[in-house]
Amino acid sequence: MAKRKMSNPLALAVLATIREQPRHPYEIAQLLRSRHKEHSIKINYGSLYTVVQSLERHGFIEAAGTERDGRRPERTLYSLTEAGSAELVDWLSELVTEPVKEHPRFEAALSLIGVLPPDEAMALLERRVVAQDAWIASQREELAAVMESGVPRLFLVESEYSLDMRAAENDWIRQLLKEMADGSLQGMDGWRQYHATGEAPREWQELEAERQQD
Amino acid sequence: MAKRKMSNPLALAVLATIREQPRHPYEIAQLLRSRHKEHSIKINYGSLYTVVQSLERHGFIEAAGTERDGRRPERTLYSLTEAGSAELVDWLSELVTEPVKEHPRFEAALSLIGVLPPDEAMALLERRVVAQDAWIASQREELAAVMESGVPRLFLVESEYSLDMRAAENDWIRQLLKEMADGSLQGMDGWRQYHATGEAPREWQELEAERQQD
DNA sequence: GTACGTATACTCGTGTACGAGTACTTGCCG
C-alpha cells in the first residue's frame, strides 16, 4: 500500500474538526484542548501550522476566506475538500484496523535492562509501579468527575484505554518482579554473576556466538 | 529536571553495545539486529550515524582509532567515555522508573472514532482484534522457538512485554465491543443519531458549549 | 485612564529522523 501523505495524527484531528465547520488554526488548537485531546494527540503550535500547511499543499483542506475578531490579526479559515473528507475516513479507518508497531520507551528500556544490576533494576521497577498506580488513581478520579458532568463515555474511550493499558502494564511489571524475586525468570543467575564479576557467563557468550552465525 | 541531551533510545542502545567493547557504527547495527533489538528500538542507518555523531559531540563516546577488514573502507571504532557510562546508567534508570506519556496511534484513533459510523467502527475494531490475535499467536511461537534455542528469558522480557500488552489491548477492545453492542457504552444512541441525521444531539451541543466556557 | 497580565495568532531557526542512494569488496556459482 502506498505510504500516506501525512504522518502526524494531529493532521487527522485537524481534518476532523474542520469537517464540522470551517475553522482557523488557532481555533482548532483551542477546540482540541477544550475537548482534552492533548492527552492522546500531541498539540504544539509549531506542528499545528506545519500540519495545516501540509494538508493544504496535499489538497485535503483549502482556504475558505478570512475573518477577524475586533482589531486582532486576520485569520484564515480552512474548509475540508472532498479529498480531505475521503482521507479522514480512510486514514482513521486504517488506524482503527491496523495495529502499528510502536516503540515505547519502556520497551526499549526493558531490552537493555541487563545493563543495570538486578537489585537496582527491581527497585526502579517497583518505583515505576508505585508512581504509575498513583497516576492511574488520580486519572480515574478525574475521569469520574468528567463523566459526572455528563460527558458521554463515547468521548472518553481513549482516556479509558490509556488508563486501562497503564493498569495492565503495572500488572505485568508486578508479575515480572515476582518472577525476578523467586528466580523463576531464566537468566537471573547469569545476570547477578555478570554484575558481580564483570564477565558474561560462558553460556551467554556461546549463545551470542551462535546467534551471530545466523 | 534538565532535558536530556539525547532523545532517541537508539542512542541508549549504542552506549550499551559500546560499553561491552569499542565498536564501529555498522557493527553496532549488526549486533543489535542479531540480538533482535530492532523490534523494540528503531534502527535505521541514517539515524544510527546521526546518533553516533551526536553522542560524540556531547562527549558520551569518543573515537578510539580505526581498523579495516581486508580492503574494505576503514572504519572508526568508538569507545565509551566516563560521561557516557554515567549517562547510560542514568538515562536507562530514568526510562525504567518514569512512565513517559506516549501517543500511540490507536489512542489517537479512538479519540476520533466518533467520525466513523458505529457499525463501521465496530467492524473495524473486530478486524483489528482478529489481526492482532494472529500476530500474537505467531509471535508467541517465535518466542517459544527462541527460548527453546536456549536464550534466557532475561533477554526476551521486552518481547514478552510487547506481546502481553498487545493481548491486553485485545481484551480491552473485546470488552469495548461488548459494551458498544449492548448499548451500555454511554453515547451510543447519540452516535447513531449523529450519523443518521448529520446533526449532533442537542445535549452534546450544550455540553460542548459548557466545556468551552471553562 | 493607565498599567499590566493574559489572550490571540503565528513564525522561524534548529535539531533530527531517515530513505534511498553511493562506492567498493567479497564470495559464490556456472
Place this chain on the structure above:
DNA sequence: CGGCAAGTACTCGTACACGAGTATACGTAC
C-alpha cells in the same frame, strides 16, 4: 575464471517537529 549478487560501510537531501519567541489586542483592576 568471470560475472553478479550480496555484503560492507556510510552519506545527504528532504521533511518535519517544535520551543521559544514575536506582535498586538483586550480586559481587568486600581
